[in-house]
Amino acid sequence: SQTIHQWPATLVQPVGSPLSLECTVEGTSNPNLYWYRQAAGRGLQLLFYSVGIGQISSEVPQNLSASRPQDRQFILSSKKLLLSDSGFYLCAWSGGRVGTGELFFGEGSRLTVL
Amino acid sequence: GQSLEQPSEVTAVEGAIVQINCTYQTSGFYGLSWYQQHDGGAPTFLSYNGLDGLEETGRFSSFLSRSDSYGYLLLQELQMKDSASYFCAAANPTGANNLFFGTGTRLTVIP
Numbered sequence: 153s154q155t156i157h158q159w160p161a162t163l164v165q166p167v168g169s170p171l172s173l174e175c176t177v178e179g180t181s182n183p184n185l186y187w188y189r190q191a192a193g194r195g196l197q198l199l200f201y202s203v204g205i206g207q208i209s210s211e212v213p214q215n216l217s218a219s220r221p222q223d224r225q226f227i228l229s230s231k232k233l234l235l236s237d238s239g240f241y242l243c244a245w246s247g248g249r250v251g252t253g254e255l256f257f258g259e260g261s262r263l264t265v266l
Numbered sequence: 267g268q269s270l271e272q273p274s275e276v277t278a279v280e281g282a283i284v285q286i287n288c289t290y291q292t293s294g295f296y297g298l299s300w301y302q303q304h305d306g307g308a309p310t311f312l313s314y315n316g317l318d319g320l321e322e323t324g325r326f327s328s329f330l331s332r333s334d335s336y337g338y339l340l341l342q343e344l345q346m347k348d349s350a351s352y353f354c355a356a357a358n359p360t361g362a363n364n365l366f367f368g369t370g371t372r373l374t375v376i377p
Contacts, residue, residue: 186364195270195353196309196367211364242308253299253314253357255365260308 154179158243158258165265171216171230173261175243178224183245185226186255187218190240202226238265268292270354270368277374278344286339286371288354296357298330298337299365304350312339314357341373349375 158175165171177183184203188196198211200218208218215234219227226243240262244255269291278284288298297316301309313323315330315337327340341348351372355365 188367195369196355198364198366201364253297253316253355253365254311255309257308257310 154245154256156243156245156256156258158241158261160261161259162262163264165233165263167235167265168232171228171233171237171263173228173241173243173263175226175228175258176224177226177245180224180245180247182223183247185220186244186246187226187228188242188244188257190242192239196242200228233263233265235265238263268356268358268366270356270366272352272354272368272371274369275372275374277376280344280346280375280377282344283340283342284344284373286341286352286354286373288337288339288368290335290337290354290356290368292356292358292366294358295332298328299355299357300326300328300339301353301355301367302350303353303370309353312352316357344375346375346377349373 155178186201187199189199190196200210202208202220205220216230240260242260243258246255271289299314300312302312303309313321313328315321315328318330320329325342330337351370353370354368358364
């Protein structure tokens with residue numbers, strides 16, 4: 153069966169520090185991968201998606217970046233965090249079948265920028 | 267742009283039926299999904315409507331009307347564990363199965 157993991161689960165970072173969140177998927181190949189962010193009490197905002205190794209599409213301009221160095225690995229990064237980067241970051245994957253409407257989410261990484 | 271509107275909060279009694287509405291405005295539309303999210307947890311998939319009409323999955327049903335740009339999630343025989351946030355999400359026909367999420371509805375089930 154397919155599983156998705158992301159880490160770290162929680163982190164507290166000072167403003168201006170770098171960020172790296174990692175996500176891996178097991179049990180499937182060539183998944184579509186996504187990074188979402190959820191501010192407290194709000195909906196999910198799509199940040200990046202990837203349909204293959206090295207292929208990254210950005211949905212929202214920001215100081216974050218994403219990379220996909222391997223088929224089942226997706227990384228979210230920042231060189232210098234802002235206070236507004238605080239939130240709940242969720243990695244997700246889909247089988248790539250258009251029109252299924254189903255994403256599988258990881259456990260999430262809760263980031264607090266101080 | 268993408269816009270999906272839902273009521274922010276709904277309260278219902280255990281055992282009752284509740285309907286959560288979603289109206290959408292999207293530049294491209296493929297279908298409507300519904301997700302449940304408990305506090306501190308990740309969203310989990312509930313249902314998907316690619317065609318107009320009603321989809322039933324156990325106690326949960328979901329409806330879509332493309333002509334009205336409207337859908338709803340119907341929860342029957344409410345249980346305390348159904349207290350959670352519920353999100354509608356529009357599937358975008360980009361080939362990447364991207365989902366754009368609504369603002370979310372906080373459901374509180376009371377005894």
